[in-house]
Amino acid sequence: MFNHEPPGYPCPFCYLLSGGSTSLDRPEDVVLRTPLASAKVASHGSSGAVIVFPNAHHENLYDLPSADGHAVHDAVRAVAIAMRRAYGCAGTSIRQHNEPVGGQEVWHYHVHVFPHHPGDQLDALTAADGAALRRFL
Template structure:
């Protein structure tokens, strides 16, 4: 039995929207760094100090959280998470990466579409101690990181297939 849904009635999913061309200050086509048949990756619009250019990887189909994720979509997401982590390491010259995923309000989920965070990590960056200092960044600030990561990944960046 699946847990209850927390997605509000009539929810306008930003991750589904970006695939359909919806643009606002938090969702820009230039944020997209890789697209596969079942998953896509984008530069995150919210960054923690000392860890700019984090990415989000999610299934292309709308699924609220890990509990309802189909195995094929899960495999596609985790395959792309690995590629994005390798790409971040190469593109940014960081010293490591961290990956996390949240489910339900008590698990700190804020967007009702499953997504996995991939963070660039640096010695002494205190990522997990600085949650309150995270900031939303502009599309222009995100674009340079998206370009670096897109080049590193060498994957398609459109939703045409």
């Protein structure tokens, strides 16, 4: 239903979870792994941003089984709490995109979690190290 993943798509999240490594994703970037969901430091974007995704491959929100959705949401919450503790940020925000027009670029459901500080310019920040987060997850 509403799928855009091309045939033979080399899913970067599935590859990462199988132990694969690329210039953008390394196994050490994974900061949380539960039976149904994982979280990794974002390879680009906001300083300290994390991406949370189901361990099973589901393209988007429309395909996501409830159990995996609940597991992702629980992981998003754990990451947001860890961000508050590790970074001392004043708040967090999440984003999730579906389909090309909705901004989806990776064909594996995922949620972006961003730390926020007063006066920050979210889009102007750079990638961050997840070591501080790992202490709280």
